[in-house]
Amino acid sequence: MTTARKTTIVFLTVLSGLLLSIVGLTQRWPTWAWPLLAVLLLVVPAAVFRVASMRCGTVPVAFEEQLTAAPVERTEHRVNQVVLPSKWPDYDFVFSATVRWYLVDAPASAPVLNPAGLAVDAILKRARIITEQREPVRSSLVEQELSGALSRMAPESTGHLQAMAENIRLVLVRQDQERLDKLADVRKDEEVWAHQRKYEQSRRRYLGEDVLKDTGSAVVWWLTKNDEHVEHTVNDLALLAQLTSAANDTDIPERLQHLIAQQAGEPTAPDFPEAQPPSAPQGPETATMRLSDFLDSIGFTDGDVRRPMLAAQIAGLIKEQNRHETAEAIQHHFDPPASPALDDEASTSGSPLA
Structure with missing residues (x-):
């Protein structure tokens, strides 16, 4: 019998004795009944304990069972x-x-x-x-x-x-x-720059080796640009001849020099080779003037943002042919460096020049 069961039986015995005592006092039991009640209160719990012990028997508890359970192994x-x-x-x-x-x-x-x-x-x-x-x-x-x-x-x-x-x-x-992210951005920028450089080189080769290779190629190119308007192209022959000579840093062919004279309003020389004056030397200033006249004729006048861009491309093409003096003259004429006064004014105002 466990300790809990023993405690329960003792508690019920005491409670029963109190209840019977209250009943005996209220009912006025005779005197001989009280000793009998006391005997019953002692005999009944003892009998209950005896019966419970006989039914359950004595079960010895091993020492190992009294120890705390082993902790669970972490996994x-x-x-x-x-x-x-x-x-x-x-x-x-x-x-x-x-x-x-x-x-x-x-x-x-x-x-x-x-x-x-x-x-x-x-x-x-x-x-x-x-x-x-x-x-x-x-x-x-x-x-x-x-x-x-x-x-x-x-x-x-x-x-x-x-x-x-x-x-x-x-x-x-x-x-x-962060370093890897920066390297990735640099690689992307390099790829974009390489494509842009390749595109610029392709355009220069196209202009130098195809469009402006000679006056004839320039005339054909200009004819396609003007929707095959022959009269308009013929009127621009002098400008095309000047542009071709400036791009290739060569003299204008003698057969086209009379077109230049007509454009300038000068009298045309007779068709006798010995009577024609010698051609003027073709220096950087002449190439610059011819390029300026050509750009004016096609609508790229002073103040047009496309004018210095096209001039810069032509200057780059000329520089690739090792004609650095002519290229620098064209670059300086169409895109002159900012004056010191403008630099001082920009630094004073705090806004960088474009």
Whole structure:
């Protein structure tokens, strides 16, 4: 019988005695009834104890059963901020995960071990095999790859347990991530600049090797630009001849010099070669004037933003042909450097010149 049952029986016996005493006083029991009541209150609990002991018997409690239950063995461990190498030197991953394991049955003579340490070491080795072969620019993709590779139980090297990992997180150090972002921006800018340079070179080759190769090519190009209006193109022959000679830094052919004279309002020389005056030397100033006349004729007058842009492209084309003096003269004429007075005024006002 347990202690709780004994306490309950004693409590009920005392309570019953009190109730019977109250009833006896109210009913005025005879004097001989009170000794009988006292005997019953002593005999009945003793009989109950005896019967309960005979039914349950004596059950000895072992010493081991009185000890506190053994603690539950831990089977997981959280790993935080462990550095793992990547494919690039000096760029490391930062690894975090929850490591889980279970022990393999071992003989009684097996050495005492720390299962958490073995499991963590096994997971880090498996993770390193993957991270040291991956570039750090895609850390989130490597994180998903690790989640799949470490999501199954696998035996560790000593064979004492099997381990896996979950809740994996793989990131880069903040400073390294910022450096990689800057490098990516620079690479993108370089690609854009390379395409722009290639485009400019292509346009210059087109103008120099095709459009302005000679006066005939320039006439054909200008004819297509003017919707095959022959009369308009014929009127611009003198300007095309000047533009071609300026682009190639050569003299205007003698057969076209009379067109230049007509445009300037000078009398045309007779068609006798010995009577024609020698052609004027073609210097940087002449090339600049011819280019200016041509731009005026096609509507790119002073103040038009397209005028210095086209002149700069032609100057670059001439510079590629090693005619630096003519190219610099054209550049200086159509896009002169800012005067010191404008620089002082811009620095005083605080706004940079465009």
